[in-house]
Amino acid sequence: MNRQQRMHLYDIQNRAYTEGTVEQINDQWIFFDEETEEAAMLEDFVQQEIEIFRMNRWKKGILKEAGKIRIGNELIMLRDQDLVRIRKHLIYSLERLLDGINDDAFFQFVTTLNSLNFSIFDCIYCYNHLSFLSDEHRKDGVNFMVFDNQDEICNVQHHFCYYEKINDRFEFTINTGKRLIIEKLIS
Structure with missing residues (x-):
């Protein structure tokens, strides 16, 4: 089993992500956790892996700054009520x-x-x-x-x-x- 196979096993784990929606409020992006209904500043997750649900599938990228996700060479702009999921960290x-x-x-x-x-x-x-x-x-x-x-x-x-x-x-x-x-x- 190589590193890529181990990472695949990490990716398919249940509860590997925190899912929710994002909203822009007073020029700040807020993440609303779907499960707990808690709010967090999206900027707290900058440089972390994030996925956005667009065109009926999850697209994986890195949050570059609040409101912008780098997916490959493309920079995606978030919209109000976008469904996103943020990769959880292991202990x-x-x-x-x-x-x-x-x-x-x-x-x-x-x-x-x-x-x-x-x-x-x-x-x-x-x-x-x-x-x-x-x-x-x-x-x-x-x-x-x-x-x-x-x-x-x-x-x-x-x-x-x-x-x-x-x-x-x-x-x-x-x-x-x-x-x-x-x-x-x-x-």
Whole structure:
């Protein structure tokens, strides 16, 4: 799995974007979150990935300044009530953890999490013990993650041992009592 395949898995995650509409009020662009109905200054998202819904499809670009999106070589001007979605950011420690595990463990973790109706963007807490072991020859320990999809809570323990063999074990526990364990061992 290369970086592009990992990024595709990020792109297809549920709840990867905050959707809403934009309005120009007193010469300022305001973003209204569709789910929470909260308002935010669009300029707070400058230089971030944003998508605009035009001609019955989402067009991906970068917000260059409030009211303007660069899509390739084209500069698109926003209009009042345009439907947009802004890419959410992962919790930093989770992002580092996902970058640090091998491709097979990454794929199994994300697809299993998705099968339980959770997204990596549902993460509300991540303790990444692996990041503290970067200089060590033998790396073993446990990482802790908590996910909230608004219906259920999922706790994940990632037991790892990277020494002569690579061992990743993920234990998923949902607040309903459902449990699932997956393990990946590479010699």
